[in-house]
Amino acid sequence: MSLYILPKDQLSAFVEALQASFRVVGPTQTETGYAFADIVDPEQLELDYDTTVLPPKKYFLPQREVLFNFHANALEPGTGQLEVEPVFQDVTPTVIFGVHTCDMNGIMLYDKVFAEGFRDEHYMERRDQIYVIGIECLTPCDDASFCKDMGTLTAPPIYDLHMTEVNGSYLLDTGSERGEALLLEYSEAKMAKSEDMQLLGRTLSAKWPHFRHRLKMSRDQTPSLLSLGYDAHIWEDLGERCLACGSCTNVCPTCFCFDVQDELDINMEDGERVRVWDSCQLHEFALVAGGHNFRESKASRVRHRLMRKGKYIKQVHGLLGCTGCGRCERACLVDITIPGTLNALYEEMQLEPGG
Amino acid sequence: MAENVKVNVHHLTRVEGHGNIVVDVRDGSIERCELEIVETPRFFEAMLRGRPYHQASHITSRICGICAIGHATASLRASERALQVELSEQTKLLRKLAFHGEMLDSHILHVYMLIAPDFLDVGSVIPLATSHPDVVLRALRMKKFSGDLCEAIVGRHTHPIAMTVGGFTHFPSREDLERMRERAVELVADVDATVELFGTLPWPTFERETEYVALVHPDEYGFIDGMIGSTDGHELPISAYRTVTNERLSPHSTAKHAAFNRDSYMVGALARYNLKHEHLHPRAKEAAAHLGLEAPCYRPYMNSAAQVVEIVHCVDDVLLLIDTLLERGVEWEEPAPITLSPGARGVGACDVPRGILFHEYQIGENGLIEEANCIIPTGQNLGNIDLDLRALVPTLLDQSEAEITHKLEMLVRAYDPCISCSTHFLDVEFVGK
Amino acid sequence: MLDATFNLSTTTTPRAFNGHTSIYLPVIATIEDVQVESKLEKVYDVRLPGGENLGHSPGQFVMVSLPGVGEAPISVMSSPSRTHDTFRLCIRNAGDLTNVIHKLERGDRVGIRGPFGRGFPIEVFKGKDVLIAAGGLGIAPARSLIDQIIDNRADFGRLIILYGARNPSELLFRDAMAEWEERDDVEALVTVDRADDTWLGHVGVITRLFEHIQINPYHTVAITVGPPIMYRFVVMELSGKGLTPEQIWMSFERRMKCGVGKCGHCQVNHRYACQEGPAWTYAEALAFEEAL
Amino acid sequence: MSNKPKIAFFDFTSCEGCQLTVIDALQTHLGLLDLVEIVQFREAMTEKGEDYQIAFVEGSCTRKSDEDRLRQIRNQADVVVALGACAHLGGINSMKNRWTIENVQTYVYGQNGKEAYESYPARPISAVVQVDAVIPGCPIDRFEFLRIVQQMLQGRKPKLPDYPLCVECKLAENACLNTLGKPCLGPITRAGCDAICPTYGDGCEGCRGWHPEANFEHMREILRGHGLSEEDIDARFTMFNHYQMEHMGEDSPLKPEAVLSRNEALPSSDFAAPQEAD
Ligand SMILES: Cc1cc2nc3c(=O)[nH]c(=O)nc-3n(C[C@H](O)[C@H](O)[C@H](O)COP(=O)(O)OP(=O)(O)OC[C@H]3O[C@@H](n4cnc5c(N)ncnc54)[C@H](O)[C@@H]3O)c2cc1C
Ligand code: SF4
Ligand code: SF4
């Protein structure tokens, strides 16, 4: 696979050409910031954008997704005809523009989660239809991010195309054959020349000093730090502050927990089983019949989230469960942050070696 | 021919509560004849004291689920006057648009669900739905349009969200406006059919000259702000509303009564029509002619005809407003700044579906409301309804009690004292399915 | 990635639709029979289309659903050694869905997915003395194992069953229990937390039964199934009798929404109770900070 | 007519906006009428049936004479549902509880007000009769209303979300108002309205009541961070939830004077009172 070059002013033409055959989405400006949305007019696409409220995960795992339709007698369940028919929602050829490298890391994790073990066809079918076009971050998007710490400041190998802005042009790396085919069919991109490559190398290496470290430890240490700090004091403090609002998980590109619900039409016969985003920060998440709650306290829920991000997900899927995108920090109204928590834990563990 | 008549219609009307008509005629003379209001007092004015000004519009919209946008608008205008707020042109346009949504919603519900069955002599909407299903479906379509219009501008009809002191917190997108425009254009056929239908109704000819009061504007058939106009030739600033309303307690009702130059006056669609018909859009004028409405009209039953005229006017005005907004483009605007000063007072007035509504607040330097007063249209109409009843009953004495009851109910309903209780709306669906 | 040990087999393979299959799609099964077991529990015999064998192992569960109401995990109570064209569930009326399930009758339909999870490794138990300590509704999943052992009695050493319920009226499977008590190759002991006039047997929490049994720690495996609070005390007793954590198996109940290791609800530390559990050894559980 | 469950609507002190929302729901979901038989609905019909199984009660109880009618409804109905914030929480009406009854009576109706207008501190209907289910909101959300009716018809106990509004607000991808410096009570309010107010740019006012884990202390901190005065914060906590805050006792995040102020503190005024009857 190879490197191409597309002058910036030809991007609109590329987008427009794609619109004929694809749903095109990308970052757009809203009244208060940016959001991934359908691109109706190529002008809407804002590739130089601050992190969005929701990551592009909403295209991979929609907030509300129908799993199957059913026809049943809901007034007297179990009786009469009972039919089910699977639904594969939003399986449409889609091109997502402008995915930051942190968010591509989130997608990489999703790809593992939904493919490993039981294969989730709802995700996989949709995934097959989504082309990811990444954009290289050359300056930090804001103070809340810590991608450099999490190793997500560089593009993971899940993209179809990856763009870097260099001297008024985009250099496009093709991450997949279909990505390359897409580029060639719908744009006027040319093969990059060796001086372009040189320029790209220089641009990429020049970006690192702009990004700062926020963690006091290396990310490889977080699993053991969290094991050690399981009974640390900070959890109580965080639990006391936490609003149990679930915002941190809803905005997170690596959170994928969901609830399953049945929705009935007014005729009480037809309906849908849907999955909707759920959050481990909510009281009901680990509640079982009989009233026992495995994570009754907010402290235990905050801890569980951190454990998942910094340890459990890595144990299961081999990747850390945090991309350092900083969304949860921006969403949290009581200032519970990943770097803040890990650093405080690190300090506490220094004071009490061995936890 | 009845010498002794005793009519007692319970729960006929609703003035944020319930109403009864009581008529007692003995030996041909009226012993008692009045509209009895048995409202549950809610004490909104008392509640507002000590609350931050920005809550007032959201609190007072809860006075009435039908006139919520009207109350909110009057409340905002009161606060804005007290806080010396200058509204942008865009805010004014959007407020008008939302207001029209509510005006349409209320008028459509009233004329179709209440008035039409009365006049077509089918008793209620049930037989209407069987005999004229198209009429009922049309009403539902038109009502849905008004609800959706409110939703696009202020979030919902009952208890609007996006209106705030100084402006709005949310703005309709171009697509929202274009979509509503398209639907308004489609609605015109329904509006024409409405005029056609009501043109065929035999409006009772009962007539009693009285004073009509409405908000007047130099160059438009407006509903918000303006001056208080009266058919007795007065024009007063809104801030002088107390001279007009002269609120009194009436012994037989928990709502307050009002009187201006005479013993009573009337507010509402007919009052507005009488005072400012020349500002109606051309199609509304044609509709008025078709319906036999001619200013000055002293026939209270024609209030419903005036409502039909206002439906025509509002739909045309919605089109105009949307065009203006599309042309200017709707911009995100922060609410206009406020100025706090000690003991600042402001009066807000709107002509809601049932007539003029006044809110007056005194707001302290800390932004908390110190004093509040709200005057609702039905309260102003009560005295006039009483006098109408007294004039009407003697002319009906040769009719059966059932007929008398029906005529009296119809009279009270024409005033639209508040739609919901006397609507037979639901029955439509019982039959329609 | 995931441990290789958990069971990925699902006999009730979802139907294909346009070439897609969905792991969330239940197959429609029929209720062959319903018996009232106690005030709160009913036992259901369920038949998959065409009488297909569920192919479960003891300790596994299925997701039972009534479209329009919801879905819940329920352990399979029947032993794979007994019935092939139906399987049995014992369901407690514990909430929204189970309340509606309790209204179902013979001939009604339910959706079934599964079986899911890692059950008890019966092969590992062979040749050993097996001690089963079940509390409350825990006797239902245990029953699957018990019957399997009884049907292959020669393959195992002693079979000791300890069963506790809160009071006599909540005791399940009294007939089976009487049968087990009759047999001389089964040692069955029952207790209730609180006795009533009719009760002549043991009284006290389940751990009190341990006074009455002697085991050879070298030859025994123990399986415990019951409410979360029971585990700590049972484990203490078993350890006191010389069993190592590797010899003790336990079944975990967690909230479950998908049954296939995606929805996140059943996580115990990094592990999914619906896939790698619900059966774990105490040794494995010790590695979970969250487990007990 | 049929064996469809019979339902009836009743109103106490309220704006009747919740009943109007029910009418709105019927406009889009006419099928509801195939499931239930409405025997009483003053908003929409003149007929009145006294035989009903499910009673939807709108409005707060604001006077002694309301209590009997409520008890009658309770006796007749198998299921009593509180419809909307007034019935559920006391709602807007309970704001008046801050003043003595005599004070509010005379402020609004003058000296005659005391005798003419019976009233007592506003209460949710659950303070008078047992309530089986609640449809929160001011006004109710029509989809939630339909969902809850469906659940009841299935014989299920209606379930409300018991997490905060922020969950729905995030799913709607709203930029958080509190982070934009605009006060919003979403973090302490029960979800279920799809965060309609924040979606339309206005902070949540708590009309659906608090969720079980509401963290008042830190909510107050957040609001202080916007520069709000303590009075302003108290006013936000008590707009729909005055009754709740009055009855929280020790756990109340408000000082007692914020929920009950003394009559004497108010200068007498005839700002709103009418002239005496003639
Ligand atoms: C592996 C496993 C095996 C089980 N085996 C059996 C069995 O053999 N027989 C039996 O009667 N019960 C069994 N249960 C418990 C059963 O799943 C719950 O009683 C059932 O989910 C309650 O659902 P409901 O809709 O009736 O109750 P709800 O009204 O939904 O809830 C009642 C309570 O159950 C909790 N709950 C809701 N959904 C779940 C869920 N999916 N998983 C766990 N808790 C939940 C709720 O938080 C609430 O506290 C098992 C549970 C698990 C995890
Ligand atoms: S935990 Fe926070 S910083 Fe990490 S990926 Fe999720 S939202 Fe981003
Ligand atoms: S706007 Fe309100 S409801 Fe939405 S996330 Fe922010 S605090 Fe929560």
Ligand code: SF4
């Ligand atoms: S956002 Fe808050 S105030 Fe608005 S409807 Fe929802 S709960 Fe009520």
